[in-house]
Amino acid sequence: METSLIFFPQLNMCESKEKTFFKLIHGSAKEETSKEAKIRAKEKRNRLSLLLQKHEFHEESHSSRPRHFAKETRVSLEEAVIWAESFDKLLSHKDGLETFTRFLKTEFSEENIEFWIACEDFKKSRDPQQIILKAKAIYEKFIQSDAPQEVNLDFHTKEVITKSLTQPTLHSFDAAQSRVYQLMEQDSYTRFLKSDIYLDLIEGRPQRPTNLRRRSRSFTYNEFQDVKSDVSIWL
Missing domain, CATH: 1.10.167.10 (Regulator of G-protein Signalling 4, domain 2)
Known part of the structure; x- marks a missing residue:
């Protein structure tokens, strides 16, 4: 009686647990880095917006001084x-x-x-x-x-x-x-x-x-x- 072998290439049964764990940690780190980058970008936009508002306020205050x-x-x-x-x-x-x-x-x-x-x-x-x-x-x-x-x-x-x-x-x-x-x-x-x-x-x-x-x-x-x-x- 012959034994049939079925291969599933998408499943790597030989892959070590350590490697799988590394991939999970590495992927999580990338996601965390992406979140941090977005937060830093948002903070930069907020600071830029604040600087622009201060600049416009300065211009308005300067223009509101009596000309004569x-x-x-x-x-x-x-x-x-x-x-x-x-x-x-x-x-x-x-x-x-x-x-x-x-x-x-x-x-x-x-x-x-x-x-x-x-x-x-x-x-x-x-x-x-x-x-x-x-x-x-x-x-x-x-x-x-x-x-x-x-x-x-x-x-x-x-x-x-x-x-x-x-x-x-x-x-x-x-x-x-x-x-x-x-x-x-x-x-x-x-x-x-x-x-x-x-x-x-x-x-x-x-x-x-x-x-x-x-x-x-x-x-x-x-x-x-x-x-x-x-x-x-x-x-």
Whole structure:
């Protein structure tokens, strides 16, 4: 009677127990090393994220410092007192306009004074093409719904401006500018005269740092090519 032998190549019955144990330990060590590597990578990402956050915070803090601090310290008491006589005298004074703008930033309403400045610059335009480009720029920045710096205007005033854009004139924004001027005069100007920013000047106190919002969407005519602006005389 013959005996049949069946071989199973996938089973190595001769393999030592020590070798099998070594493979198990070695595989476990690799898995542990992989876990440690993942943990170290995660820690590195966390540290990098923290460094980036600190860097952004530093930039934000640096950008929020008053830009015109040196100029503001040179404002005389006599000049600052005149600003309280009328809102018009405040805006007609270069340092007064800058100080009031800084105050509006603390209230997150600087779009009002920026719109007023843009309108003042617009009315100085003489070239027909420049009038069209500036009118469109002002409308898109301040007037249209969901504009980046939308000002608070009634529906009728907005509608009149929209219709005038087909053939804009130097008076296209007069009604809107007058409305915003009144809002600032009756509301913001009153609070400005009671603010620390103004009282520090009147009482001769050292000016304190002001936390300001970054003006990433601030309005400037430099965004538009071939449009020359006189806005620098107002800032």
